[in-house]
Amino acid sequence: MGKKKTTRGVLLTANLPQLQNLIKRDPEGYKDEFVQQLNHYESIRRIFEIKPDDDDDARRFRDLVNFLSQVAPCYPKETAEFPPQLSSLLLGSYATLSPDTRKALVHNLVLLRNKDVISSLELLQTLFPLLPRTTSSTLRTFIRKTILSDIRTANLKSKNHKLNRAVQAMLFGMVERGMDGEVQGDKGKLRGHKHIEGLKISGEEAMWAVTLTKELWKKGIWNDAKSVSIVALGCFHPIIKVQSAAIHFFLGSEDEEAENSDEEERIPDLKHLQHKRTVTKKTVSGERKMEKAIKLARKRRAEKQNNGNSNPNFPALQLLHDPQTFAEKLYEGLNKYDQRFSLDHKILIMQLLSRVMGSHKLCVLGFYTYIVKYLTYHQLRITVILVSLAQSAHDLTPPDVLTPVIYKLAKEFVHPGVSSEVIAAGINAIREVCRRQPWCMEEDLLSDLVEYHKSKDKGVFTASRSLIQLYRDVNPNMLHRRHRGKAASMGIQAGSQPLPFGHAPEAAVGIEGLELLEEHLEQKKAEADNEAFPADKEDDWNGWEVESDGSEESDSGSWIDVNSEGPSVEVSDSEDEGKLAHRKVPVVDDKMDGDSQTPAEAEEAPARVQTLATTKILTPADYVMLNELRIQAAAKAVESGGGSAAKRKLATLEANRKLDSNHQDNTFLSETDILGPRKKAKADYAERMESIQKGREGREKFGSSKGKKKHETPTSSTNREKARNKPIMMILGSAAVRGKKKQSLREKQRRLRAHIEKAKKAK
Structure with a gap:
């Protein structure tokens, strides 16, 4: 018996999958074998901590970790210290572990979470610090998906506030740890990589914190003010990459510099792939890769074109805590690091600042002094800057601050020395600013701008007429009499005056068009009554009343009778x-x-x-x-x-x-609101192909529809047919006739021989 038991122990020790299967079936019967393997794991772990480079010890250690993770639910007391040991090993010796060991430890921790051996918070406390430290894209993608799926599962039925608060505190700490660094700017292409190692790690941590918060917001898992506060703190991070990602969250656009997004595929180089297809062997798989790359490139190109016209994240803007302080800090950073930031990054900050000012009606007066230096028609991305200027204005902005800006726009954009597109953009920008604050315009400047309604360019006269129409509605007194229109002139004669700056309009006394809804509902009700009760039986229902049941009446003794003559509220x-x-x-x-x-x-x-x-x-x-x-x-x-x-x-x-x-x-505005109506832009590849396919409808694959035989009605003749029927006097002076007269005998023989050969081929 002792020999058989020894043989059985040796077999089970050498075959861990078989022992794992047996333990799951009968945990008590194989507890001794499990304890033996647990002791073996402890000894191997101590050796592995001293010599992590030994491949044999690392392989045995991974096998034992996989085994213990599978059977840990069967022996919770004996394996109580097993998950903390894996977490401490990952966090403490991550740099010295081999890639296979790192992957095995992370997968086993996730397995323990799936078996409810550890909680979600314990798992996330281990995975969050690993994101900025791992260099494997596969492992990083797995950790990211695990974090998102675990938080989503925890909030699936109802909000798990305890877990959400703990995770949000961790993310906030990841962003906050790197806030003490010095801003270097992005003109040197992210000089943050030259910082000390600690600050570099803090930058990576903050980037991952912002990225994960954006993903959870996008998926609808988090939609509270704490999530917005995490990203709002990232807008002031010293690492420009983190700033850009946080600002893009509020702008509602995708961050082009987000390199940590492993799920987002990069735009392939189509020219390189096409050249590769010409010099390598043609295969079906290569053709599929080429088609996939073309589709991805078109998708990314469309997203890039729509990036400027994206919808802002309005709910996140509304959930900002203390938006006035947030806007002032944005402007302070923009003004302080003006020489360090690139133009694209400064425009991002301008966009966010203007949208916060417009949505919350804030006054950051220094912003208008700062933006004046960029208001030139040859400035790069000037349309986006003009959009930011217009969005920042509102009815509470002091007109004295905006008046110099309006004059600057008129001086730079609206004069005969520039193109019609520049003039139209300038007038449209002035109109959008005046729409939000009409009192910033002066009468002399307005009289000069409205004269452009006589322009022959469509964009210019449309912009000028829209400015005229704006002041017909808000303050017709500033317009000349010939530009006021009938309705505005009658209003001035009636004594109506625009409200001065700072005066609120009177309270609303009604809703326009509400009588139309009343008539519509009455008509629908009458139609329903006619369908339910025919006309010949309507008299039978006169005086009909509903009698309540005695039992219901006794149960509802707290109800109060309402007078039928009073107004009845109808939902x-x-x-x-x-x-x-x-x-x-x-x-x-x-x-x-x-x-x-x-x-x-x-x-x-x-x-x-x-x-x-x-x-x-x-x-x-x-x-x-x-x-x-x-x-x-x-x-x-x-x-x-x-x-x-x-x-x-x-x-x-x-x-x-x-x-x-x-x-x-x-x-909020878009660039098209500033540019206004323009001539038809040059068609891109997709539009050209659509036009070509439209012209091929109803036609054979190889054939033309120009011939007369394919038309029911007679069509015009071709140029060749017209040349045959021309009078002789019209063609005597043509080059063809004069050249034929001057032909030599040899040239005539060649032409005749060519004619004979062509006739033979035709036969």
């Missing part, structure tokens, strides 16, 4: 809510359109709107339906000859609906 919802409720609720103008109402209607409208507004709780679907009804009413007014005012109103309503459908906000 209404349109029948189109299922289709339209997911759309953004449009901002309804609180001004009444006085031009489209007669005096009698103007007296009836307030009472009617007040009655509807106090007896109905409008839902998002009702607001969407109200906007649609207003558009329909405006379209009918245009068809019935409402004039230019009705057309402008219809265009405004349609533009607002487009913004609502795209979930955009009027606070």
Whole structure:
């Protein structure tokens, strides 16, 4: 018996997978064998800590770690110290471990988490410090995916606030550890790599903290103010790479310099791949790689083109803690390190600063003094700078600060010495600034700018007319009499005056077009009643009342009877809510359109709107339906000859609906708003191919549709046919006839021989 037991122990010791299987089936029966392997692991671990370079010891150590990780749930007391030992070994001796050992230890820690041997927090406390230290892209990708999936799983059913707070504290600490470094700038292509080793690691840690926070926000796992605070702190990090990644988060665009993103494939070099295909053997796999590279390059090119026009992360901007201090620190860093930052990075900071100022209506007056030096038409990326300038202005910005900026724009962009595109961009930029703060414009400058409405260039006269229309609405007194228009002139005669700077408008007394919604709902209700109750049986329902059940009446003794003559509050919802409720609720103008109402209607409208507004709780679907009804009413007014005012109103309503459908906000602009309408741009490759394919529709693969035989109706003749039918007097002086007269005998023989040969081939 002793011999058999010894033989069995030797076999199980040499075959760890078999022992693992047996232990999972009967843990108590094979506990002695497990203890033997655990003691063997302890001895190997001590040896491995002293000599980590020995390949044989490292291989045996990995086998034992894999074995213990599989059977650890069967012996929780005996393996209580096993997970901390793996974590301390990874964090303490990571640089001396071989790549295979690192990978094995990380995978076994994840396995222990999947078996609930360790908690998520214990696993994440080990994985987070490994991200900036690992050099293997495969292992780094695995760690990143593990972190994201573990946090997502923990918040799947409900928010795991305890885990989220702990992880957010770790990420905040990773960003904060490198905040004491000196900003070097990015003109020398990330000089942060020349820092001391500790600061370099802190920069990598901060980069990973910002990247993971962005991913969790993008996936909808984190959407609170603490997540925004982590990225907001990254906007002031001394490492420019971290700053850029954090700023791109608020701008809603992708960071082109993010090199730590292993999931994002880099843009392939198409010319190199095409040359490689010409000099190497043609294979099916190579062709597939080429097609995949072309698709990836087109996708990245499209993302790069749309990078400037991306939608800002408006929820994150709203969750900023103390936005005034945040904006002031942004401007302070921009002004202090102006000589160290490159132009692209300075423009990123300008964009973020302007959007924070515009969304929160902040005043950072030094920003306008700083941006003036960049307002020249030959400045690189001037359209983005003009967008930043316009977005920073709002109705609380002092006009005295913006007036010099407006004069600078007019001096640099609007004069005969520049092209029409520059003039249009300058007027459009002035218009966008004045739209947000109309009092920054002076009357003399405005009279000069509106004269460009006579220009022959479409972009210039469109920009000038839009400026005229803006001041017709906000302050027609600044325009000359011939530019005011009928409605503005009538308003001035009636005594209406624009509100001075700092004065708030009166409170809204109604919602424009609410009577249209009332009529629509009444019509729908009448149609539903007619369908449910035919006309011949409506009299049978007169005086019908619902009698409540006695049991219900006794149970609801706390209910209070409401007088039937009083206003009844109705929670209404349109029948189109299922289709339209997911759309953004449009901002309804609180001004009444006085031009489209007669005096009698103007007296009836307030009472009617007040009655509807106090007896109905409008839902998002009702607001969407109200906007649609207003558009329909405006379209009918245009068809019935409402004039230019009705057309402008219809265009405004349609533009607002487009913004609502795209979930955009009027606070922010894009480069197209500054450039204005332009001539048709040169078509790219995709547009050219689309045009070619469109021309090939209905045609054979190898054939032309120019011949007369393929047309039902007669078509024009070709140039060759026209030359045959020309009168002789018209061709006597042509080069062909004169050259034929001067031909030698040899040339005539050659032409005749060629004609004979061609005729033979034709036969």
